[in-house]
Amino acid sequence: MNLNHPGHAHVGDSPPLTPMSLTYLLGRVNHEFESRNRIFDLPTGRFWSPDDDIDLGFDFLGRPAATPIGPAAGPHSQLAQNIVLAWLGGSRLFELKTVQILDQLEIARPCIDMQTIGYNIEWSQELSLAQSLTEYVKASMLLDILGRWEPLTRHVAGPDGTPGPHVLDMSVGYDLAGISNERVAAFIRGMHDARAEIDRLRADIPEPFSQFRDLDFTTALSNTLTLSTFHGCPPEEIEQITKHLIDVHDLDVIVKLNPTLLGYDTVRAIVNDELGYDDVSVKERAFAEDLQFDRGVELIGELNTYAKDRGHRFGIKLTNTLVVDNIKGWMPEDTMYLSGPPLHVLASSLLDRLATALPGVFDIPGHDGDIMVSFSAGVNRDNLADTLAMGVNPATVCSDLLKPGGYGRLAPMLKSLTTALGEAGVDSLGRWRAVCQEAAETEGFTSTVGHYVHRLRSEGGQPYSREANTKRPREVDNELEMFGCVACNFCITVCPNDAFFSIPSLDDQPDRQQYLVWAELCNECGNCMTFCPETGDPAVVKPRLFVDPEVFAARTGQGFLIEPDGSVTARPGDIESEEAAPVVARLLRSPAGDPMGLTS
Ligand SMILES: Cc1cc2nc3c(=O)[nH]c(=O)nc-3n(C[C@H](O)[C@H](O)[C@H](O)COP(=O)(O)O)c2cc1C
Structure with a gap:
């Protein structure tokens, strides 16, 4: 990472x-x-x-x-x-x-940090209603x-x-x-x-x-x-x-x-004293503002009586996340959720x-x-x-x-x-x-x-x-590149959106996998970057594929538009994409490539 x-x-x-x-x-x-x-x-x-x-x-x-x-x-x-x-x-x-109702918000990135326990700042849906x-x-x-x-x-x-x-x-x-x-x-x-x-x-x-x-x-x-x-x-x-x-x-x-329902003193005592999280700063102000x-x-x-009187059922769910100060600073924002x-x-x-x-x-x-x-x-x-x-x-x-x-x-x-x-x-x-x-x-x-x-x-x-x-994800001293990596598969499995996929490498290393990302399914939450053992953000470094021409045109950085017939267009003017386009095209045309069957 x-x-x-x-x-x-x-x-x-x-x-x-x-x-x-x-x-x-x-x-x-x-x-x-x-x-x-x-x-x-x-x-x-x-x-x-x-x-x-x-x-x-x-x-x-x-x-x-x-x-x-x-x-x-x-x-x-x-x-x-x-x-x-x-x-x-x-x-x-x-x-x-x-x-x-606020369905057009932008979430700051990265927004998920699962290095040890869990933190996030993903405070809203990212789709319209x-x-x-x-x-x-x-x-x-x-x-x-x-x-x-x-x-x-x-x-x-x-x-x-x-x-x-x-x-x-x-x-x-x-x-x-x-x-x-x-x-x-x-x-x-x-x-x-x-x-x-x-x-x-x-x-x-x-x-x-x-x-x-x-x-x-x-x-x-x-x-x-x-x-x-x-x-x-x-x-x-x-x-x-x-x-x-x-x-x-x-x-x-x-x-x-x-969890604020437990009261600040109890929460602080459990988190800091009993469990020993001296690196967690429980946000006291949030407790006064909450139920x-x-x-x-x-x-x-x-509410249970109200629901029952009307032929309905009522339940509670325990719990949402805990509001804490962002003292780690890995994600933006002052507050994060544990x-x-x-x-x-x-x-x-x-x-x-x-x-x-x-x-x-x-x-x-x-x-x-x-x-x-x-x-x-x-x-x-x-x-x-x-x-x-x-x-x-x-x-x-x-x-x-x-x-x-x-x-x-x-x-x-x-x-x-x-x-x-x-x-x-x-x-x-x-x-x-x-x-x-x-x-x-x-x-x-x-x-x-x-x-x-x-x-x-x-x-x-x-x-x-x-x-x-306290155990953090494994790291190796290697700069992540567009093609070739330790092939640990973590970017695929930790992505909640299934934005990544792999294709067996061509010719020279048939036993290895190449990793590619459907850019339209990636919101750069940061989770693959956390778990990738190499130095670099897989969401940015690995070939970014698009299927929607409008989305492709609206974005910048390396990228490849995959046409319905399976042909590959590199981001115009981007040298890295233009050089890599033939490799991406060959990978997608290989027998186990083309994960959506676009070319078949
Ligand atoms: C990245 C992330 C996004 C979340 N988004 C929501 C949400 O939209 N609505 C909600 O009620 N809870 C949300 N939660 C809280 C979870 O639903 C869950 O209640 C909480 O994370 C505790 O479960 P866990 O310890 O298994 O993560 C989110 C949690 C995380 C980590």
Whole structure:
């Protein structure tokens, strides 16, 4: 990783994302699956195939989902291919990227820093509301198609011959005025009833998927919504926004709460003293501006009653990220948002505190209330089974998926969950929780949450402490070049957008791979730069391919326009691009090249 590379020159000139059409996406699915045994760069060996004997299903606010994990709102739930990748990995609950009325914002770069724990400054969606709707509709259509696509069945189907049900959960922010605005309302209506958008997209379905053009696609994409109370969401508006979503949009609502609810003193003590993060400066001011614990407790009860009286369900989600001072200075902005291991301890502690303040209210072991608790905070393969034992549904993941392996980390998470259940001699999540509750009671705890939090905080915070999380990504002393590198594959797997792909090198080094980037899918978040062991930013150094002539013309720097017939045009006047164009063209024409089947 390189902190001084000119890749940073793109800060302030942040490239917008240009989603890929359904035609290209499906072309890519077919071509990669046939020629390379993978889809969107995820090898079939990393697809989740359900265990015949263990049922991981749960009810998300009354809707069935076949597994209890999925991407948390963030970079993994924004573009259609991200959602497909998460689904192939075994996700069945998708907390979609938060949308908001301010949909033309520029995010400073780099905006993701996963060097040790997790930090980001990615504080908004990067698509317009209309584009977000189209992406979510495309994703839903792709899942409908791929779930029925015969060549894929043996990799993803469960005992009933299907991949099992999934749920798309909307996420909106950040204030009542924005959420009540007609444009946000149109987005929500479009998710409720996507018929018009689906009909428009049917014609984009290419061969060999044409038999699906008339499919009876899912048209009611989502009728649940998670409200993000982050980014300055006025705490006094949470109540009105939730009521608005229930009354006007007929939705079941989850309120995503922030770790600030624990109070500054507790958060600071856990992060700095207990876990030893003396390099984290918790932002005290953010606590005063956010929802306070006592009001939060009242609000949870009030909103649950309000929803129930109107035939709706209500839930909470723990938690969003923690606001801290940006003392690292690797990303721009004064403030950054912490996620990953320390947040796991904070969110679990917050659940324990809320459950103690509201006994019998949450739908968790030892309480048996009716408020569902969704969870996203440092969930990974090692703690998924314990996390779910707390009774939370689902456990969504963001930071862990930004580490090498990316979406390929999901199936091993589910595998270790099924192993834990199998070893406990149980065949469902409900039975797993009952066994863990019995163990908690034997040790004198009233609930699995109390038991888990006691373990988390009494073992010196391991493996959540700073000491356990200091290892930085590997570095080698080599300047990254357009062609040739250590071929570690990290740029492919850590990119949430699947912007990178590789092609076996030509002639001289047939066993090596060349890495290229779809520039339109790259928002220069910085994550590949973090994990690339060489000196340089892969997003800037590797050949940048475009398929949209207008986007190509609007950008600067090295780049190549790939025409529909597969021919390659170098950026006019750019010597580096002109010299490299023949190599790019030959790579794309090689048997395993041309990842979208453009030239076939
Ligand atoms: C890069 C990034 C972008 C995120 N964007 C959103 C968002 O748009 N809406 C939201 O509610 N949470 C967002 N989050 C928070 C995640 O959904 C999640 O709650 C949090 O990161 C904790 O989970 P983790 O520890 O697994 O990362 C984002 C997190 C990251 C790291």
